[in-house]
Amino acid sequence: MEGILHALFAPGFGHSEPVRTAVLAGAVVALVSGAVGVITVLRGQSFAGHALSALGTLGGSAAFLVGITPLWGFVTSGFIVAGAMELVGTQRRSGRDVATGLVLSTALGLSALFLYFETIVNSTTGVTITILFGSLFALNGITLPAMILLGIVCLVLLALLYRPLLLSSVSSELAAARGIPVRTLGVAFLMLLALSAALSSVTVGTILSSALLIGPAATALRLTKRPAVAMVLAGVIGMVSTWVGIVLAYDSYRWPPAGKGWPVSFCVVAVLFTVYLLTGLGSRLRTARVRQRRAGAPVTGQPLPTVRQG
């Protein structure tokens, strides 16, 4: 027993302060991302989530230049970008076009420049890694309490706006017909999305934060038809995946190539993707088994034709 535990958790896992902080922060972020992710997918705004995360790089790197915690950079740039998206109207799938792509790559170019300045001026090579891959093991000072607070704000907002968000995702006309201020609601949700992207950028970095948003949601959609259940399930899947990712990252200090550990964000996303693949495999096996059972059932002994509706 002890041998197994020892193999799973490298020595010192339970006593490490950074690990305990990471477990807590990772849980908060995953719960928020999962729940927000389900609504994002329902509203067809995955692209907005992706753009918000990518553009967070700009805010994060600018924050480093002026010497504040990246979290505030992510949040500020997120709000600005969300506001701009609303003005340009790119949040709908149909609205994305050349202009959006151009803005996105320009912002990334600017981020690269900021990161470059930061690196050569302060010779702190860790900055790029922190922004792009997150800093789950290096959360200090006010960052953790701030993240928990923002996370709670997100979850409360989501619980309050749950029904109007659902209805307007089906049809903005239907929602407007019931007196829901559809436009204001859309802005509110974009802000929520920006907050959640900022939170996940801190933990898994700007490159992979949209994976934490969409991955658990996509998995949950395969497992349930109920919206509220999907939101909770996505949060739990994200949380458990983050924890497993943290364990793997901690263990990876004993792995090749350098014995310096793998990025925790990579471990988390690898786990998320594995879970997604497994659920896909699971549901395919299930349908195959149902079909087999149907084929074996008929009294006449003849296999029933399988009718598929497309």
Add this chain to the structure above:
Amino acid sequence: MIGDEMRRGDVLALEGVSVWRGGRQILDEVGFSLAPGEFTGLIGSNGAGKTTILRVVMGLLAPAEGTVLVNGRPLARRNRSVGYVPQKVLIDPDAPLRASDLVALGLDGEKVGPRTPSRQRRQRVEEMLDAVDATAFADARVGNLSGGELQRVLIAHALISRPQLLLMDEPLANLDIRSGQEIVDLLARIAEQQRIAVLLSAHDMNPLLPVMDRVVYVAGGRVAVGTTDDVVRTEVLSKLYGHQVNVLRVDGRVLVVSGSHVSLDAIPRQSGAPAADASVEGR
């Protein structure tokens, strides 16, 4: 101009409603009224202004001129006495939303805060699904429903808050003839049994002929109102269109033929064959 006298007890009354969009007049002094339990067809070709009229009635669009009275009172922003089924509803097949969830949103979809589970509400949703013959697919994802199934669920969504007026925008547009007939019969039954006024827009009036109490015929932003026999006549429609059109009746179907061109929607697809067996319209 065929007008419409205001009647006491009308669920809906429009008077002199004019709408401009993009510098163009879309509706020109539109006026008509609906009584409880009446089934009215809002008939007109593409771009005639049907959706615009329904949006005005819903309060989604403020007219530049004219008044809209619902139950004798000016339109409020949120009006529980009007149910609405929009023309286009697109939803992702993977979206985690069951038909019964969508119907339940018809009851309290605009409310803020989490909903407390209630047996009473669940029962009402079940009754509503049953009333539109949608129990069989109550648990299916909304995005996976067929066009006819989705229409039923949307009707249930619109009716569950017990409105007195149901607005339907082109519900038959995506349906084959048989499903279309089923939806029309269902609506006629509901209108009669529950005394709900139904205003249903369509570009082809033929499927509605057996159940339609009155017709609001839209052309060029103006309307002619009355019973089918009053309105769908050569003189009336010629005056409405502003040029000569001929109304022909063939095999119990109505054709509106213009001087040089024929309104294709009104041409019978298979004359002589029973409507239900006629060819299926493509999507």
